[in-house]
Amino acid sequence: MRAPALALALALATAPALAATLKATLLIPADDSRLERSRAERAYLGHPTGPAGDGVQMAVEEGQFELDAAQAGVAVTTQPAASLDAARAAALAAEKAGAAVLLVDLPTDWLLAVVDAVKLPVLNLSDPADRLRAQDCRARLFHLMPSERMRADALAQTLVSRKWTQLLLLVGPSPADQLRAATVQASMKRYGLKAVASKPFRMSADPRERDLANPLLLTAGANYDAVWVVDSDGEFARSLPYRTVLPRPVVGDAGLVAVAWHAQFERFGAPQVSRRFAKATRRPMTAHDWSAWMAGKALVGAAVAAPKGPNAAWAQALAKTPVDGSKGTAMTFRAWDGQLRQTLLLTDGQGVISQAPIEGLLHPSNVLDTLGADAPEKLCKAPR
Numbered sequence: 001m002r003a004p005a006l007a008l009a010l011a012l013a014t015a016p017a018l019a020a021t022l023k024a025t026l027l028i029p030a031d032d033s034r035l036e037r038s039r040a041e042r043a044y045l046g047h048p049t050g051p052a053g054d055g056v057q058m059a060v061e062e063g064q065f066e067l068d069a070a071q072a073g074v075a076v077t078t079q080p081a082a083s084l085d086a087a088r089a090a091a092l093a094a095e096k097a098g099a100a101v102l103l104v105d106l107p108t109d110w111l112l113a114v115v116d117a118v119k120l121p122v123l124n125l126s127d128p129a130d131r132l133r134a135q136d137c138r139a140r141l142f143h144l145m146p147s148e149r150m151r152a153d154a155l156a157q158t159l160v161s162r163k164w165t166q167l168l169l170l171v172g173p174s175p176a177d178q179l180r181a182a183t184v185q186a187s188m189k190r191y192g193l194k195a196v197a198s199k200p201f202r203m204s205a206d207p208r209e210r211d212l213a214n215p216l217l218l219t220a221g222a223n224y225d226a227v228w229v230v231d232s233d234g235e236f237a238r239s240l241p242y243r244t245v246l247p248r249p250v251v252g253d254a255g256l257v258a259v260a261w262h263a264q265f266e267r268f269g270a271p272q273v274s275r276r277f278a279k280a281t282r283r284p285m286t287a288h289d290w291s292a293w294m295a296g297k298a299l300v301g302a303a304v305a306a307p308k309g310p311n312a313a314w315a316q317a318l319a320k321t322p323v324d325g326s327k328g329t330a331m332t333f334r335a336w337d338g339q340l341r342q343t344l345l346l347t348d349g350q351g352v353i354s355q356a357p358i359e360g361l362l363h364p365s366n367v368l369d370t371l372g373a374d375a376p377e378k379l380c381k382a383p384r
Contacts, residue, residue, distance in 0.1 A: 019307040021073035022314055024299055025094035026053055026103040027087055027114060030080035044234035045257040045349055046151075048288035052105040052125050053078050054281045055289040059296025062276075066300060072307035074299050076103070084110045088117045095120055100311040101302075101318065103295050108132065115141050121315045123295045126288050130183055133337040133373060137380035142318070142338040144291040144298070146260050148180050150372035152187035154258035154344040154356035155228070155251050157370070160191045161358045164225035164249070169198040170218055170240075176232040184230060184252070197222045201229075203236050215243040228252045255348065258356065261290030262347045268328040290325070294340065297323050327355075334369070337380040341368040 028051065033039070040049045053076075060074050067073060079094065081087035087106055091114040094102060102118065104111050105125045115122045115138045124132065124143045133147050159165065167188065171181040181198075188195060202212040211217050213236060219227060227244055229252040231237035237254035249255055263274040263284035277285040277293070285293075301321040306313035322330035327343045334341060346354045357363075357370045373379045 019071045019073060019303075020309040021075050022101070022299060022303040022309070023097075023099045024074065024076045024101040024103055025090070025097075025099045026056060026076055026078045026105070027090055027094075028052060028078060028080055028105045029107075030082040030086075042234070042238075043284075043286075044238065044253075045347065046253065046259050046287060047234060048126065049286055050281060050283055050289065052103075052288065052292040055277070055285075055292030055294075056103060056296040056299075058277060058280055059293045060300060063297065063300030063304075066304050070304040070307045072303040074296075074303045076296070076299070081106070081110070084113050088113045091118050094118075100309070100314045101299060103292075103299075105292070108136075111141075112136060112138075120311070121318055123298065125292050125295050130179075130373075133339055134379035135381075137337050137382045139382045140315075142298075142333050142340070144294045144340050145288070146258075146342060146344060147339060147372050148183045149187065150339070150344060151258040152180075152184045153190065153371045154346065155256070156187040156191040156193055157356050157358045157361065158256070158258075158346055158354060159193060159226060159251065165193050166196050166223065166225045167193055168219060168222055168224040168227045169195045170201050170227060170229045170231075171198060172231045172233065172236065173200065173202045174232055177230050180232065181230045184228060196224050201231075201236055203233075215240050216245055219244040219246065224248060226251055227255075229254055256346055256353060257349070258344045258346055260287035260342065260344065261285060262287075262345050262352050264347070264351045265345055266352070269326045273326045294323060294325050294331075297325070329368070331368075334375075336375045336378070337373060339372055341366065342371075343368065344371060 034048050043049055056076055079090045081090050087110045095118045102120050102122045104114055104122055108127055108129045111127055121140045126145050128145050128148045130147050130149050171177055199218050201218055202209055226249045229237045229240055231253040241250045241255045274285045301323055302314045302317040305317035305321050319333055322332050325331050331340055331342050344356045345352045357367045361367055361370055363370050
């Protein structure tokens with residue numbers, strides 16, 4: 001064999017094999033009422049203000065250097081769905097087209113229909129429902145958004161640390177509010193807080209019900225250290241701070257709110273993340289944007305960990321590879337319910353007041369597991 005031919009043969013033999021591209025599909029609502037202009041402009045804490053695809057795209061673009069170094073690739077396509085059946089069909093079509101992972105920003109029942117229709121890992125970008133981590137959990141379902149239990153635990157820890165233990169609970173009329181109120185009460189019990197009273201509120205145009213939306217009437221007749229308001233819609237809660245009978249703090253869905261991210265977080269490289277996002281999208285980065293960004297980072301991490309694939313290798317890497325979310329600690333998915341461990345930020349909307357878990361709190365293995373359902377509770381029965 002001639003020398004040039006031999007050199008070429010050796011180069012081909014030692015060159016790394018071409019990496020496969022990790023294909024993912026992002027499923028979103030075709031007509032997302034959460035993003036209606038009038039609602040997005042209000043920017044309620046804990047609510048989305050823009051499409052999930054913005055955060056995913058930013059993460060993949062930021063990870064390109066890492067992907068190139070590993071000779072790996074990530075490709076994300078977006079598919080809107082107008083109904084539960086359409087979401088299921090889109091998931092099946094994506095799986096047939098070679099997708100290795102599904103990213104989902106859909107209502108709870110739609111999400112479950114998608115998970116049950118395919119054999120792929122599914123990343124939940126936005127749904128905080130505790131049932132998805134408990135009785136309706138799935139072995140291939142992973143959650144980037146913190147659960148309602150995690151947010152409630154973060155607030156309960158903060159209240160305990162400030163010795164605000166006597167609480168007035170105000171609960172909205174929707175089914176979601178009732179479920180979330182039960183979660184709040186579970187967190188209060190977990191951390192030794194007491195509800196001195198629980199009162200319903202209702203936003204209504206009916207003059208006979210106007211007293212049910214009057215903060216002065218609702219917060220009278222009890223002695224409390226703080227008011228915890230449960231308002232999934234957000235309209236009543238935002239009018240509550242500084243309008244209570246007693247001069248007390250408001251927490252929950254207004255006042256002091258536990259979120260996954262806030263654009264004014266100023267530690268661990270967070271300002272750079274928020275600035276890059278604001279420059280790309282011309283809006284502040286919210287908790288929903290952060291969760292979508294983390295989903296994109298999880299895809300990049302899986303592709304780098306297993307650049308050649310196949311799908312099974314990517315699924316394994318996705319479940320086990322730590323992800324940096326600019327919160328000061330590496331984050332991993334819990335083995336028992338697929339929830340991403342993470343610190344939560346406590347904010348009043350203007351800045352970040354504190355973080356949870358609170359300083360000094362102990363746990364046998366990982367203090368982040370003091371937020372949300374812990375392994376011994378065994379709320380998720382799906383084998384993993």
